[in-house]
Amino acid sequence: LCGAGVAFKLVQALQTRLDGLPDGYEKWLLDLVALGTVCDIVTLADENRANVYWGLEVLKKQRRTGLKALMAVSGIEPETVNARHLGFGLGPRMNAAGRLDTAQHSLDMLTATDGIEALAASEKLEAFNVERRSIQDEIFKQACEQADGMADDRVLVVASEGWNHGVIGIVASKLVETYKKPVFIIGIRGDTATGSARSFGNFSAADAVRAADDIILRGGGHGAAAGVTLETAQIPAFRRRVNEFYDSLNLINQTSFLQPHADVEIKDFAEITEELVEQISRMEPFGNGNPEPILKITHVVVAGVRRMGANGQHVKIALRDASEKTLQVLAFNAPEMFFREPGDEIAAWFQPNINEWNGVRTVEGRLLHVELQRDLKL
Numbered sequence: 001l002c003g004a005g006v007a008f009k010l011v012q013a014l015q016t017r018l019d020g021l022p023d024g025y026e027k028w029l030l031d032l033v034a035l036g037t038v039c040d041i042v043t044l045a046d047e048n049r050a051n052v053y054w055g056l057e058v059l060k061k062q063r064r065t066g067l068k069a070l071m072a073v074s075g076i077e078p079e080t081v082n083a084r085h086l087g088f089g090l091g092p093r094m095n096a097a098g099r100l101d102t103a104q105h106s107l108d109m110l111t112a113t114d115g116i117e118a119l120a121a122s123e124k125l126e127a128f129n130v131e132r133r134s135i136q137d138e139i140f141k142q143a144c145e146q147a148d149g150m151a152d153d154r155v156l157v158v159a160s161e162g163w164n165h166g167v168i169g170i171v172a173s174k175l176v177e178t179y180k181k182p183v184f185i186i187g188i189r190g191d192t193a194t195g196s197a198r199s200f201g202n203f204s205a206a207d208a209v210r211a212a213d214d215i216i217l218r219g220g221g222h223g224a225a226a227g228v229t230l231e232t233a234q235i236p237a238f239r240r241r242v243n244e245f246y247d248s249l250n251l252i253n254q255t256s257f258l259q260p261h262a263d264v265e266i267k268d269f270a271e272i273t274e275e276l277v278e279q280i281s282r283m284e285p286f287g288n289g290n291p292e293p294i295l296k297i298t299h300v301v302v303a304g305v306r307r308m309g310a311n312g313q314h315v316k317i318a319l320r321d322a323s324e325k326t327l328q329v330l331a332f333n334a335p336e337m338f339f340r341e342p343g344d345e346i347a348a349w350f351q352p353n354i355n356e357w358n359g360v361r362t363v364e365g366r367l368l369h370v371e372l373q374r375d376l377k378l
Helices: 003-015 025-039 046-060 065-074 083-100 104-111 115-147 168-179 205-210 232-248 254-258 274-281
Strands: 156-161 183-189 192-198 218-221 225-231 264-266 295-308 314-320 326-331 345-357 360-372
Touching (some): 065 115, 115 156, 115 168, 168 183, 168 192, 183 232, 205 232
Parallel strands (some): 156 183
Antiparallel strands (some): 295 314
């Protein structure tokens, strides 16, 4: 259980001994339990899964003025809310306040009872989230400039003065996606520096930190993520140490851990229908421990490509199968390898979904990975 789940169990226990909440009222607290469970990336099994399932049902009948306003600001329709909306819509907006200022702003939203106050609090969270993305994009750009000069490093260690400590963890994850390497990103503040790490596969970020115990001030974490504080002057030595530690492990084929693993391989889009999407949705809530199914189509032709977004960072691709049936797939903040040319023959990994626009519903896909056919044959 996450902290919200433990608090809910405490409420249930207190109800057996104390007066206060009317019988059955505790179920209306499950919206907060669901939000905490998904955003803490807790395994969605057993009681956690039940809490999120029923918490989403509460959100669909939302009584909490603040969350109702935040869903409106986030463009989330209550009747269609799912776990993805919590993890990628509501959660980031609430977390942005704590990253840039104070989490009190999120609490103000949650406790608001007046609609105008709730909307104002939600719009403030939206503004923080927009600012967070802007800061994140700038740090990412600067970090990439450094990383581009470290092509021979197995572990990227990038550092700079003034990088926001509340945002660098997100940037570390983006760098892992971009460079397919473990990453330490360090924000310098005078003589000391604090960093955040993200890793994958058999390279433990926490073990790498421990391998540098004698040159850091403190640090710790787990295999996939860690934190470290060290003297600024020790950053070059730390970079050498974590790369030496990586080499000592003699690891191979680590990038395979970053590739999505298809649950089903298909040869055409004949069965990619609205009915299929509905059947898949019955397995929700999706998340850690219950991932959304991934489909791989083994051979399609790129029929069209459209860049989207202010900086052309998103891509929408029309894929055509052997029977001339076409499916549109979309990727936000897509890596460069997703920007294929019309006529390219590829394999594509995706998750089917429904896009509704102006009352028209179409089946599309969330693009996760592509590989050129010629690369697959090597």
